[in-house]
Structures are given as C-alpha cells and as structure tokens.
Amino acid sequence: MSKFDFEIAVVGAGPAGLAAAALAASKGASVVLLDEQAEPGGQIYRAVTETPVRDRKVLGPDYWHGAELMGPLRDSGAAHWPGTTVWSVARPREDAADGHRPLQIGLSRNGAAAMLTVRHVILATGALERPFPIPGWTLPGVLGAGAAQVLLKTSGLVPSGATVMAGSGPLLWLLAWQYLQAGARIDAILDTTPKQNWRAALPLLPGFLRSPYLGKGMKLMLDVRRKLTVIGNVTALRAEGAIGGDSALKSVVYTRNGAEHRLPADTLLLHQGVIPNLNLANATGCAQRWDEQQRCWRPTTDAWGATSVEGVSLAGDGAGIGGARAAEEAGRLAALDALHRLGRIGREQRDQAAVPFRAALDRALTGRAFLDTLYTPAEAFRVPADDTIVCRCEEITAGAVREAVRMGCSGPNQAKSFLRCGMGPCQGRLCGPTVTEVIAVERGVSPAEVGYYRLRPPVKPITLAELAALPKTDADIDAVFKH
Template sequence: MNERPFDLAVVGAGPAGLAAAVAAGESGLRVALVDAGPRPGGQFWRHAEGADGAGHHDWETFASLRSRLRRLTAGTRVRHLPLHQVWAVDRAGDAPFTLRLTPAFDGATDEVTPAVRARAIALCTGGYDRQLPVPGWTLPGVMAAGGVQALLKGSGTVAGRRAVVAGTGPFLLPVATGLAAAGAEVAAVVEAARPADWLRRPLGAAAVPGKAVEGAGYAAALLRHRVPYLTRSAVTRVHGGDEVTAVTVERVDGSGRVVPGRTRRLAVDLVAFGWGFTPSLELVVALGAGTERGADGSLVATVDRARRATVPGVYVAGEATGVGGAAKAVAEGELAGLTAAVDAGRPAPTKRGRRLAARIARAERFAEAMHAAHPVPERWTEWLTEATVLCRCEEVTVGAVERAREDLGAGDPRTAKLLARPGMGWCQGRVCGFATAALLAAGAGRAVTAEDLRALGKRPLAAPVTLGELAALPEPPDPPDFPDPDTA
C-alpha cells in the first residue's frame, strides 16, 4: 500500500468503464481499471476469447476502445486488474480512496491485488436483471434474460431447447433472436406493453434513429424464425415438478390486470424473464453519494451534467445513472473520464465535452421514451399467491410479508426486513428488493419511493469476502485521549 496513488480508479470495464479509463488515460492520468470479468467489455460486449464480434452490436466501438486500452496498459498510464471485485471503499478525510479488492470468484486469479489507492474514483458498475416473482419462478429452467444471453455470448451455450422470453422492454428481442439463431425453438416473446405505447413520447423515440433500424432488424429475425410476438400479455405462472414444463400466458390490460378468458398454456423447458434492469449501486450508497428514483422506477445515482456525484472525487457513469443502453454508457463514461482529468488539472476539451453532453441528452430522451413505453405493470402483484416465494435466499413467501404488513404494521421495507427477513439472505436484496418494495407499496395503496429502494439497497459489503480478508484489514487508529469530565 506504499505505492503512489493512482489519479483515478475506474470500477467496471463495461461500455462506461472502458470509455472512462481510456479517456482519462489518454488525458494523462494514471488509471487503475478494476473489473470482475476476465476481459473488458462487460455484459453488453461479453465474448469468448478470440471472438470476432459476430452477433454483437457496435463491435467497432468496442474494438477501438479495446485497442486504445491495450496501448495504455502497455505503458504506465493504465493498470488493468481483471477478475477482481471491489468489496469496500475507504477514505479518511482528504486522503486518497482505498479500494478493497477480492478475487471475482474462488481461484479466479493467482495474482491477487488486495487494494489500490486513488485520488478519485469513477463508478461504472452497470446493472443486473430486475426480477418480478410469479408462482413457479423458482423452478429449474427459469432464468433471467440477461443470464440466458450471457451464456450465449460467453460460451455459445443454449440454456434450453424450447423457450419463452417474457417481461417487457426491447431487451427481450436480442435474447429471443439469439436463442433462435443458436438453434433453440422460441415458443413466444411475451411482452406486457405494446408497440403503440412508444407514441407516448414520439420525440424521445426519434432521438436515436439508429434504434428504430435495430428494432426492425430484430422484428425481421423474429419473422424469419417464426417466433410469435404476444403484446399486452404476461407469463403469470410457471408449471413443473423437478423442472419447468410449461407456462401460463394471460392477456393483461395497460395496468397489468389480467383480462379474464384470454389464457393459453405453452410447453417450454426454459423461461427467460426480463423486466428491465437494476443499477448496481452498492458502492454509490456506501460512499454516501446521493440517489434518486429514475425514470424506470429504479434507484439511480444523482450526478451533474459532467457526471460528478454528490461526493467530491466520485464520478458515476453508465447504467448506475439510469438504464439507457450501451451508447449512452460509452458517452457518459468518456465524459466522466474527461471530467476527472479536468478536475485533476488537465486542460478542458470544451468542444468534445459539449458533443458528449449532447449525445447523452439524446440518449436520455430515448431512454425516457423507452421506459414510458415499457413500464413495470402497476398491478403485477395481483398475479401472486400467498405461497409465491418472494425472497429466494430466505424462502420468504408473499403471504409472510403481507402478514407482517397487516398484523405487525410493517408498512416499509426496513421494518419488513426485520420482521419477515426478505432481503436478508445471500443476495442481500439484489433479486427480491424491487419486488419487496413494490408489494409493500401496493398493499399500502401508494407508489414505491426512493426511500423504499434505499432501505433495500444498503449493503455493508459490495461483494462476498473471506474472513481472512477481513482479518487482514489494518487496525483502526487508537481514539484520542480525552480528559475525564469528572476529574478535569
């Protein structure tokens, strides 16, 4: 730990983190790039070793950023630390940040760096699939849509032979077409919204014209593979014994309420659920940075136009500021890297900054239109039964949480955690947090608030660590001696 501090530590090497590290490094900063993956790219550009970009969107951007990163790591500007996770960040006064690191998984790397220090930190931590429970969702064969795609991209693995892809949002399309292209039979894409809902924000929908072309390509692929696209519909139940065998698909109205008499059953062995994404904010919250409720109902980091967080020396970019796609993340990451360089005394690239800000503004308008067109259905909790598992880690049912609310007065997530234990297991509420907040809010007849989400997003450790790593932490300094007021 006697090594000279880096000027900037970037956490995450997805689209935002990769762009931030490259921009800061090329601006003259010494950068540490920490990422859990074996290769840069994140989930969006996840690929097997030696992949040529087939099946990936905007691979040219990734290839350019990767090439620039390699030039920087070949020198002394950027130190890339793959297969490492940040589990905590410490800072005492004006001293540099200390990032505590752990291997991404047991045996991930033989060269473990336990910590790095940096004068500033850029959090580009991405997000993960948001899940809404339904009866039967704990059966083997039910997966997050992002997990299905990760297997396809990372190793070419197809998770099932006959699949249904269900939820809401454009992300369902690449998952369904990817499965079909890999040889799986896709029984249907089940979308809770409808295409006409994009007309609610026509200017936002038109802000990024390339997205319409991309969507048309997916539509053509669905037609080519003869995949039914069911709108205003939802998978409300998963059937099976030891594994998934079928799903119930029901028609729903704009609020998510089931329309009676419009039910079908599909035989499948794979269910890929995608209800949008939850930003990974563990480090944002741990550092005390401001958060707010985003356009899609998730908790997001509060940043200024230059991507500065509310804590000095902290920058946030990508999905952590609001889910909006890879192009938005790249622009935000580049701007965050440039801002960190300017704050460190490097010249301000004014024109470049303005171009990036304009690109981000367009992407944000598109993201707002997307979230307006594909909201989480307001009444989705009506699909649940008392026996539906809400928190998988602690096996807490919907009924247990409702009884805690009705009988014990647990009207908020913090109290519900104490009395019924949702969000108290291994995942610390990452999977069940949003659903728990929504269930409690629905029972109280109110909307989910940012405070609800914060209560389920505070985690003392951002990643699992060993007792040995905790024991290796330096001893805190002895407290100062104060005179005894009774003898002074």
C-alpha cells in the same frame, strides 16, 4: 503527504468503464480499471475479446462495437485488473491523515483481499435485469434472458428442448433475434407489454423517430415476429415444476384475454428491462432517488456523473439506464471531470473537451423516454400476488412483506430486520425494487416515500480468511495507533 496507489480507480469494464479509463489514462492520470470478469466488456460486450461465436452476424454489429473500445484502453496505459471484486469504497476516518482524505477501495483478487488507496473513483457498475417475480421463478430451468445471452456470448450455448421467452423490453427481442441468427429454436415469446403502454408512449414517439435505435429495433422485431410465435397481451405468468415436485421447470402457464394456457417448457427465459446496479454506490453512501419514468432507484448525479460523495462519480447504466452507447459517452464525461478535480485540466479545458461527448450522449439518449414508457412492466409483474417469492435468498413471499407492513414495518429496512428479506448473499439485488413497490402499494404511498435498503459493505461476500489477512495501509495503521 499521503501516498496513492493510483489517482483514479474505475470500477467495471463495460462501455462506461472502458471509455472512462482509456480517456483518463490517455491524459496522463494514473488509472486502474477494476473488473470482476476475466475479460473486459461488461455484460453488454461480455467475452467480446474471446467469444467462440465467430460468425459476426449472430451477435450483431452493436455487440462487435465493443471490440473497438479495447484498443484505446490498451494504448492509454491504464492498468487493467481483471478478476478483481470490489467490495467496499469508503474514506477512512477523518483523523487518519491530515489534509488529504484518500478513498479506500476494498477488493479481492486471486483469493486475497487488499485495500487500494486512490483520489477519485468512477463507478461503472452497469445494469442488472429487473426482478421478474412470478410464481415459480426460482425453479431450475428459469433464467434471465440476460443470463441466456451471457451463455451465448461466453460459451456458444443456446437453449435446447422446449423453450419459452417471456416479458418485454429490447433485450428480449435482441436475444430472440440472435437465437434466430444462430439457428436456435424458440417455441414461443410471451409478450407482457401492457396494451395501455402504447397509449402512454405515443406522445413520445416523435423523439423516438430520431433515435438511432429505431431502424435497428424495428427490423429486428419484424424479423422475430415473422419467424417466431409471438403471443401478445399476456397479463399473468407462472412457471411450474412436475406435479408435487419443485426440482425443475416443466411448463409455463400464461393468461391472455382472461383465459389460461399452458405450454410445456424445459427452459423459460424471463426479462422485463434492466435497472441500475447500484449496490456499491448505495453502500458507499451515494444519495439516490426514485425515477418514476424508469420505475427504479438511481443514484443522484450531476451532469458529469458526480455523486453526493466527494471524489466518487458514476458513469453508465449504474447511474440510470441509457444503453451502451450513452454509457460510453458518460464514461468520457466522468473522466474529464475527474481529471479536472485532480487538477490535471482546467475547467475550460474540461468543458471544451466535453462538447462532442455531450452531443453524442444526447444523440444516444434520444427516444429513451419512449422506450422507458412503452416497456414499463405491468404492475402485476412488479408487485406480485401474496404467494410469490420476492426475496429468493431467504424465500420471503410478497404476502409476508405485506403482513410485515400491517404489523408496522413502513419501509424495506424494517422489513429486512423483521423478515430477513434482502439479508441473503445477493444483498437485495433480486428483491429490492419489488419490496419497495409492494410496501408502497400496501401503504398507499409513493415508492420514493418508502425508500430502499441501506446497503453495507462488503457488497460482495468475502471469506473470513481474506478479511483476517487484510494488509494494513498507512492510513489504517495511523488509525489503529491513535486508539
């Protein structure tokens, strides 16, 4: 009989992970919550236990809801390992142990690598900002709006000097509103929401009218529009450094109604929505599909978050964007299913317990289609012109990717082998979606046909020293001795 360090490992301490770990542990399972950050909360509730921004109206009530998830986690008895980077989830070779094939998690903690053996893994890896490839997006001074929000939450930092925000999507408006509450100055918001998106989204409006986001979202947008300069219908953007220099941002150039305008800027905050952070799921071998509505890849899951890999489930935005409240409920559903699979609860018990969570999930997802459609970025911002860098790590332009397609590369993996595009330390997180779409447009086929990078562990870099000193588990030792 194999030994397990824990029955369930939850990866990521955002809303999905916090809720999943708390529920699973409260039902008696041995659970470990693995998280890269020093404090729980994920990105949405980043630093909620320790933020220096004490004035609760600045970050707003949705943010402070995150604090309510901490008590149940503490009371549940789940182990919480902060500062832990998971770089691999896999099953060792089939012949390693008889009968049981535990999952092995490769992780780094306090500068040392280790393998953890568990029976079930719930990946709650959350979202990341959709790449926003415009000329000059690599200049110092250009950051994601999500990044700027992290600076506010963790350190009470707000932009100073000339500041421009650009893009589309709820997070952009939320951040602008938070800056307003905090008394920070924003010179302009360049709204890139395509005019025609309103037409496409309109039929979906009835659903959105029942959405919990509606009231909050409208008020927030009205506040921002009343107090800040918002420039709509922006169809092109570029960031520029000093003439002949590339050391830092100096200005933002945008196109509106066919005319170019220039704004001086020390800081440019870009945002055009979020997409699933799927690197770990992909490297674990979970099947994924192209979501046309959200224009992103998402791992394939069933109603409980179970993936194509046995014993591995996904909860929250990592499985498709639904927002924080939906993530929480998805975390609970995944936990119930894991408890069922581990034999701790019966099928009926699982289904019964799931009823309120599923209802809450449906509520949270109401109106999502409207937001997805309204905030689909324009093609110009997803499929950039030739001179724009798409792969920041290796500095590969869209033009180079197109040239590779003309030479016979039909998908991202060939472009990667050929150009090193996506081979840098970010492992395609900042270029993958763009490369898929650039190739699809160039070939005249769908993104689904073009495919995505095959990602491999370690999904986060680890040092050679850590790897060399990797302690061996029983299963590993078995595998070595059988050679």
